[in-house]
Amino acid sequence: MIHAVAVLGGGIAGAAAALRLAQGGLRPVWIAADRRDTFKPGEHLSAAAIPLLKTLGSDAMLRSEVHRHAHSTYSAWGSETLIQRNAISQIEGAPIVLDRGAFEDALSAQAIAAGAEKMERDVVDLRITDGHWRLDTGETCIEANFVFDATGRKAIVASKFSPRFQADKLSCQYAVFSSSDREEPRPVTLIEAEERGWWYMSVLADRRVVVNFYSDADLPGFDSTELDANARRTKVISAYLSDYGYGSSGHPTRITTNSSWIAPAIGAGWVAIGDASAAFDPLSSHGMTTALWSAIQAADAFVAQDRQKMQAYAENVASGVQDYLTARCHVYSCEKRWANSLFWARRHSNSAKGPEASA
Ligand SMILES: Cc1cc2nc3c(=O)[nH]c(=O)nc-3n(C[C@H](O)[C@H](O)[C@H](O)COP(=O)(O)OP(=O)(O)OC[C@H]3O[C@@H](n4cnc5c(N)ncnc54)[C@H](O)[C@@H]3O)c2cc1C
Incomplete structure (x- = not known):
């Protein structure tokens, strides 16, 4: 059997794409190994994610008592003085401190309930034969016409076809x-x-x-x-x-945790979403939001079989990366205390010249 669409990767991007595709009436095969026993860092969910979770019908899961509305954030950045970034001063609202495992489990359960067919495996090899994908899990071979690459920074599909650019180490x-x-x-x-x-x-x-x-x-x-x-x-x-x-x-x-991205984020028979398409410095606290956004955009374009929409998705990823790089330069340029530090000098030379990316 050749599936219409396969989603690879069991993080937030993969779960959200599997869910959105299923909500669009498809039955995606979702290849995602179980990693529940491993602590996953990254717990600050920006309030900008809430409308995206509403789109997925998933916002109620944030009411679980295992998550909580974020407390105060203080930073000593640019000087020794500790400055409070009050939730009230964050335009989009207070972030949420997630129990990351519980959040990903809930999203996964919702995707399965909506009709995604989950296989708890990793893809160990992949190739295109007779115009469709053959995804080898070591135990079985899944065939699909189209793949969503949600395998994080590994980007096991996208990195074969598009260059990955990296702005720092x-x-x-x-x-x-x-x-x-x-x-x-x-x-x-x-x-x-x-x-x-x-x-x-x-x-x-x-x-x-x-x-x-x-x-x-x-x-x-x-x-x-x-x-x-x-x-x-x-x-x-x-x-x-x-x-x-x-x-x-x-x-x-x-x-x-480097800043890196794929360009273009789409190709023949595949689309990259989440960190597979663009991975940001955790200082931005926007990785999970981008994972949700990209999964919804790409899944909606696929369900509609709309090439222009898919192309627009890739263009939005590219312009989002440029906006992010500008913001990143600005934030790092605010810390000027260590003129002889290579770490800060690298970031200051980036902010003067604009970021240098290497493929
Ligand atoms: C230290 C740290 C702190 C962070 N802090 C924050 C934060 O506070 N707020 C925030 O919003 N973001 C934060 N982030 C970023 C955020 O965690 C990521 O942007 C987000 O996890 C991206 O989700 P994803 O689904 O694209 O990728 P991932 O979460 O990386 O998921 C990729 C999945 O693909 C699977 N996979 C890999 N290879 C294969 C394969 N061959 N076959 C099948 N599956 C495969 C992996 O096992 C994994 O489950 C942080 C990141 C780090 C590293």
């Missing part, structure tokens, strides 16, 4: 910290710039905190496994961790 080390203190931690998100990069700490919905350090993957010292010890050398985050008795319980995980 940003990488992240993160670990989840816990505390046995009984005192309820003040629910905050803290962002703190330092000479080698920047720190992020956020209280999760279950009271643990996630601590992330961002720097360029090729800079000395970034390979360190001393995330906990280095976090203690920060000013603001270390004070918070000490006040509430937080300590890390495991080794930090390292993950790529």
Whole structure:
């Protein structure tokens, strides 16, 4: 049997595309391995995502008590002074701190209930034969006329056909910290710039905190496994961790967080969505929103079998990337304290000349 459409990837983009295609009357085959046991970083859902979730009929899932409306965000960026970014000053409204696993599970369940046929596998090989895709999961071979590539930064389909551009080498080390203190931690998100990069700490919905350090993957010292010890050398985050008795319980995980994108994001028989099409610096807190937006746009174009709409989708991805790069330059240019730091110098030269992308 040759399926009309296959969706590859079990993150937010894949789940939203499978759901939207099913809502459009199709029965997509959705190839997405189960990764429920793995902690997935990235919990701040921008309020801009709420209209998208309404479009999907998924906004009610945000009312679950496992998520909560975001607390205050403070940043020491550009100076040592901690500035509050009050939810009230964010035009689009307060973000939501997600239990990421619960959110992705709920979206997945909705997609299956709507008619998506989920196969909990990875695609290990793919090729085009006789004008259609053959997607090998190692156990079975799925055939489909069209694929949605929602495999995140790997972009297993799109990267075969379109160049991927990269604006920087940003990488992240993160670990989840816990505390046995009984005192309820003040629910905050803290962002703190330092000479080698920047720190992020956020209280999760279950009271643990996630601590992330961002720097360029090729800079000395970034390979360190001393995330906990280095976090203690920060000013603001270390004070918070000490006040509430937080300590890390495991080794930090390292993950790529560079700004990168595919151009064009569509090709013959495929479309890239979510991080597979464009992956942003987590400072933007917009990755999940973009994943939802791109899934809806591309799925609607596919359901309508509207080539112009699909072309417009690719153009919107490209122009969105340019807008994002401009905003990113502006944000990094606000931090000028470390003139001799390669991390900041790279970003300042980008802001002066405009971003340099390499394919
Ligand atoms: C440290 C960090 C912090 C972040 N913080 C935020 C934040 O606060 N707010 C925000 O909005 N965004 C944040 N993001 C970005 C956000 O997490 C991503 O933009 C979002 O997850 C993109 O969703 P996606 O579905 O496109 O990709 P992913 O979530 O990466 O999902 C891709 C899926 O494809 C699967 N896959 C890969 N290869 C195959 C294969 N061969 N076959 C089948 N499946 C495959 C993967 O297993 C995965 O399930 C953060 C990212 C990082 C790394």
